[in-house]
Amino acid sequence: MTLSAMGVRVGMLFAVAAALLAACSDSRTQIRIVGSSTVFPFTTAVAENFNRNNPEYPAPIVEATGTGGGIKLFCSGLGSRFPDVANASRRMKPGELADCEKNGARDIVEVKVGIDGVVLVQRKGGTPLNLTLRDVYLALAAEPFGRKQTARTWQDVNPALPATRIEVIGPPPTSGTRDAFNELYMAAGCDTDPAMQALKKSDESRHKTICNKIREDGAFVEAGENDNLIVQKLGANPAAVGVLGFSFLERNMDTLRDVPIDGVPATYATISDFSYPASRPLYIYVKAQHVKAIRGLRQFLDEYTSERAWGPGGYLQRRGLVPAPDGVRAENRARAAALTPLTAADLA
C-alpha cells in the first residue's frame, strides 16, 4: 500500500517530466549560426542589427565553435535540429561539401563576406621582430626542410633576428585560422625552397608532412578556440608572438603591434590588395533549403550583404573586417539573393 502510493507519486512526476520534454520538441523559429571564432564578431554584429531592424523575427543565435567543428555540425543534416548558417574563416573543403550532400543538405550557398589577414602580433614593448615567411616556417616546422628541428631562438633561424626564445601562441587545428596559418605561412614558407616544390610533384604526402606539420615541443602553444585568450596571453608575455585574425589586432592597437612579414606591415590597405602575404577571404555558408522554413533567414542574408554592413565604412569595417572589392561584393550579393548553390566544381 505504502509502496503503491509512492509509485503513483513517482509516476506523476515522470508524467510532468514527459510533458516538459514534449513541450520543447517544437521546431525552432530562430536562425541558428555556428562556426569560426574569427567570423563570430562580424556575424554577431549583423545579428544584432538584424534584430534591431526586424524585431518581428526572433534574434539569431550565434555560437563560436571553430570553422571545422561548425561545418561538421552544419553538415550533419537538414531540419530544425541543425544550424542554418556556418561561419568559416577558410573555404569549405570538397570532402565537407560531400558530407553535407550525403546528409541531405544539398543546396549550400557560399557568401564571401570580406577579407581578413592572418597576422603575427606581439606586445608593444617587446623586441620588435621583422620576419619572412621562411623564418616563420623554419622556426615552427616539426621537420624544417626534412631535417630535425633544433632552433631554440629566433637567431637560430636567421642570424639577423634577436636571440629571444621562439614562443608562438596560436589557434588549435579545429580553427580556420590555423588552417589559414598552415597554408599562408607554413606551406608558403616551405615552398620558398625549390627542392620542396620539386618534392611536391614527386611525393605529395611527404611534402605535406614536411611543410604543414608544426613542432610539438612547446615552442608553438595552442591557446584553444578563443582569440581573446591569445590577446590576453600576449599581454602577459612580451617575448611571445601570437597568430590572430586582423580584426583582433585592430581592436587592440593600444597593446599589440603587428610583426611585418617580408617587410609588409598589416594594414587595411595591404590586406585588401593582397600585398600582405597572409590575406584570406572569410565566408558564411547558408542552407538554401532552410530559407523557406526559417523565418527571417532571407532578411538576415539581406542585412549581411547590405552596403551599410559589409561595404567600405560599414559597421563591419569598424569592427575590423576588411571589405572585399566592389565587384566581389556585387557578385556575392547576387549569389545570396538568388541562392545559387555551391557545386563541387566550384571548390575544385
Added chain:
Amino acid sequence: MTEAVSNEAPTDWASEAMQARIRRRYAQERGFKALGLLALTLACGFLLLLMASVISSGWTAFVQTQVRVPVTFDAGELGVTAEQAKANPELLRRADFEGVMQQSVTRAFGNGAVLVSDGAWLQLREAAMADPSLIGTTKDMWLIATSNIDQLAKGRIDLQAAEGDRPVTDAEIAAWRKLGAAGDLRKAFNRTFLTGADSVDPELAGVWGALKGSFLTLIVTLLISFPVGVLAAIYLEEFAPKNRWTDVIEVSINNLAAVPSIIFGLLGLAVFLNFLNMPRSAPVVGGLTLALMTLPVIVIASRAAIKAVPPSIRDAALGIGASRVQVVFHHVLPLALPGMLTGTILGMARALGETAPLLMIGMRAFLTSVPQGLAQPATALPVQIFIWSDNVSRGFLEKTSGAIIVLMLFLLAINSLAIYLRNKFEVRW
C-alpha cells in the same frame, strides 16, 4: 576512598610549578583564540578584497554616459509623416531612424565625429513610437555615448599615454573635452544594463537576458530535483530494507555528489541533446542537467534531516495507530522540512554559479534577445560573466564586474531566503 583523598596534601595553587602550569594553560588558550581570530580576519580580508575590487571596477557599469543631441525628426528623411505614423505604427517602426540620427549628430558636432552609440537610434524610435507628433519637430535628446566616450567620462583611460598606446584617439579626447565644457554630457542610471540582453557594443549590453535565463534554468532544476531528491531520501531512510543493494545506492549517491560538474554537462549533451533531440541552448536542458548535478546534494541533505527527527516521534505516531505513510507525511516530513529546504537552497545556489555543464549544452551562444520560454535559447548569468570576461573591449571590463555584483546580490537573496525559511519552520525539542 575518601580517606585516600584527605590524606593527599591540598593543591598548592601558589606554588611556583602550579603557577607556571596555569600560565602555560592560559597562554595556550590565548594562542588558540588568536589563531582563530587570525583565520577569521584573513577570511574576511579576502572577502573584503574581492568585494572591493569587484565593486570598485563594477559600480560604473550601472552608470551610463549620455550626449545631448538636438534631434530633428524630419518627415522627409524618415520617409513617413506624423499622420501616416499615427495611422500605421508599423510604417514608423520601419522608418530610417539611423539616418536621422547620423544627420542630427553631424549637424550638431560636425562630420566624422563618432560620439553616440551605433544603437542609439533605438532611443529615437522609442521616442517617436511613443509620441508620433514629434515628427517634424526638433527635440533635445540624451543619447547613449560610445564606449570610448563613456570610458573617458568615467576616467578609465590613461590620458598621459601616447595616442598609439591607448584605445581612444586624440580626436575623441578633444571631442569629449568639448562636450564636457558645453554641458552636453551627463551621467545617468544605466537602465539598459538591467533590462537588456547581450550586445557586441559594451554600452548596449545588459544582464537581464542572462539573469532571466538563469532564473528559468533554476526553476526547472528545482521542479525536478526537489521532489525527486526528497522522495528518494524518504524512501531510503524510512522504507528501504537495509541490504547490499541499498548500501551500493548510498555509496553511489555520495560519489555522485563529488563528481565534477563538467561530467554532468557531457551527460546532458549525450542524453538530452544527442539522444532525446532536445533543443540546444535551452533553459529546460540546462535545468535538467543541473538537476542531475543537484540531486545527490539534496538526497544527502534530506537524509540527514530525516535522521535528525527523534525516533520517539515515529514511535508515538505508530503507537496511536498511524500507518507508515501517515507517520512520514504527517510527522517526519514537516519536522525534517527546514533541513531539507536548507540543503536544497544551498544546492540551488551551487547550480546558479555553475558554468561548465552549461557550456557543453550550448548555453554560451550570443543572444541579443531576452529568453521568453523554457525551450527558447538562453544563456545563464555565470556564463555571461565568462563570455564578457573574455571580451577584450575595455567597456566590457566594468560590465563583467557589474554582472558579478548582480550575481552576488541574487545569491545573497537566495541565501537570505534559506535562513528565513529555516528560522520560520525550525522546531526545537
